[in-house]
Amino acid sequence: MRTIYADNAATTRMSQTAIQAMLPYMDQIYGNPSSLHSVGQAAMEALTDARNRVAKALGAANAREITFTSGGSEADNQAIRSAALWGKRKGKTHIISTAFEHHAVLHTLKKLEKEGFTVSYLDVHENGLVTPEQVEAAITPETCLVTIMYANNEIGTIQPIREIGAVCRKAGVLFHTDAVQAVGHIPVNVQEDNIDLLSLSAHKFHGPKGVGVLYAKRGVILSNLIEGGAQERGKRAGTENLPGIMGMTAALEEAVAELPETMPKMAALRDRLIAGLAEIPHGAVNGDLEHRLPGNVSFCFEGIEGESLLLLLDDKGVCASSGSACTSGSLDPSHVLLAIGRPHEVAHGSLRLTLDRDTTEEDVDYIIRAVKDVVEQLRNMSPVWRDLMAGKRQFVIE
Amino acid sequence: MALYSEKVMDHFRNPRNVGVIEDADGVGEVGNAKCGDIMKIYLKIKDDKIDDVKFETFGCGSAIASSSMATELIKGQPVSEALKLTNQAVTEALDGLPAHKLHCSVLAEEAIKAAMKDYYDRHGIAYDESQFPAAHDCEHCGV
Structure with missing residues (x-):
């Protein structure tokens, strides 16, 4: 794999x-x-x-x-x-x-x-x-x-x-x-x-x-x-x-010497990854899109929890991180996501993917497919997602 | 990942009894989305036995594995036995959980008990209240 x-x-x-x-x-x-x-x-x-x-x-x-x-x-x-x-x-x-x-x-x-x-x-x-x-x-x-x-x-x-x-x-x-x-x-x-x-x-x-x-x-x-x-x-x-x-x-x-080459290359891959993940309903990118590191992709997905997302992605060979409480080693989700106004329940469903100069377009496309599959898999067993879909709970991210 | 035992990873990757029972006899939901884990248990009870059990969980790997294991432990058991399920039994069956994940097994026990209590309430069956201590308050968000 x-x-x-x-x-x-x-x-x-x-x-x-x-x-x-x-x-x-x-x-x-x-x-x-x-x-x-x-x-x-x-x-x-x-x-x-x-x-x-x-x-x-x-x-x-x-x-x-x-x-x-x-x-x-x-x-x-x-x-x-x-x-x-x-x-x-x-x-x-x-x-x-x-x-x-x-x-x-x-x-x-x-x-x-x-x-x-x-x-x-x-x-x-x-x-x-x-x-x-x-x-x-x-x-x-x-x-x-x-x-x-x-x-x-x-x-x-x-x-x-x-x-x-x-x-x-x-x-x-x-x-x-x-x-x-x-x-x-x-x-x-x-x-x-x-x-x-x-x-x-x-x-x-x-x-x-x-x-x-x-x-x-x-x-x-x-x-x-x-x-x-x-x-x-x-x-x-x-x-x-x-x-x-x-x-x-x-x-x-x-x-530093490679910046003129790596920055635009990584930014293009980052934007491809963001565009791919943005197709997942009720998910949203975290942070400004323009003033952003060339390799950083950060999303929150409603109805799922970040640690289980990471473990299943790892099974598919994708190493990522999350700001959920279970991955932060504390009881609260990431202070960064809370600081930009993400509610606790949404911050728990966060995913950070950070690329490097060797990341390829194939890698990005593979990640997109893997994340889509895993998010769907977890939502299918999530009572929160069921309630959101049934209108018993309000979506935060439209 | 070495964070979890093989048993935990197995139940996380291939959770048993995931789903919903539409005409359940008892349903229990515990946890809080703010804290990052919610477990929902559906019970079908026949001849004083757990005829079927399903779960849905929003939470981390150990929360999903604990729910899966808890449902396995009570499935087919007499109601009286299922009521004796403890978080320790869930943890042991999973070959242990990291200390900061033990609350996941507590949630699993509480979810099963909440579903049993709901079954008794719905069917007008008298029961000993002390069997169902109030679900522990979340130490974290005070819910």
């Missing part, structure tokens, strides 16, 4: 370029970059090279603005903590964010609220977008930080980051963006986009797991999450994950 991996927002398959880039740093250039001897200095040289290349790929002014981390979550935590500490010293304890951020951001903000900060969570509307005007209106003299994700991990909507960044800069407020889903998928340039702090994760763009970047614009002072040695200019202790960093750097350069 064929396997179609359509869960690239969860993680991606590593590219051969990235794998090959890592290998020499396991058994040949294996030194500790902090060591003074030649073996260590060879490693330091590679680390410096990687930092320069990552800075260039992100459009950063200086390699010193790049801090290597263990991934997106650590970068999010450190960015927000650093900005909050800076704010607190100036008596500014207000933060602006949105209701549908990643939990690495939301849970950090919840902790800060317990520590005396106030957080405004902006409405993301039914289309999953915030506006620069909303940000501008929410900024007060007490605001120290705005943190808004570049692109949403579940519904793929892309925020007007450049414009939001401009609003923040004008107001003298730090601007952080969780760009974990955006980097390597759409053009991101920290200077042109007016970004002060940015988080990214390598495994979302065909790099290795366990490595990421925190970009911090010159002048933005980072505070440590991890104390110890003087690595990363003293801002992130721990011997550098050099194989991971080299793999990430190669994957990033490759993904």
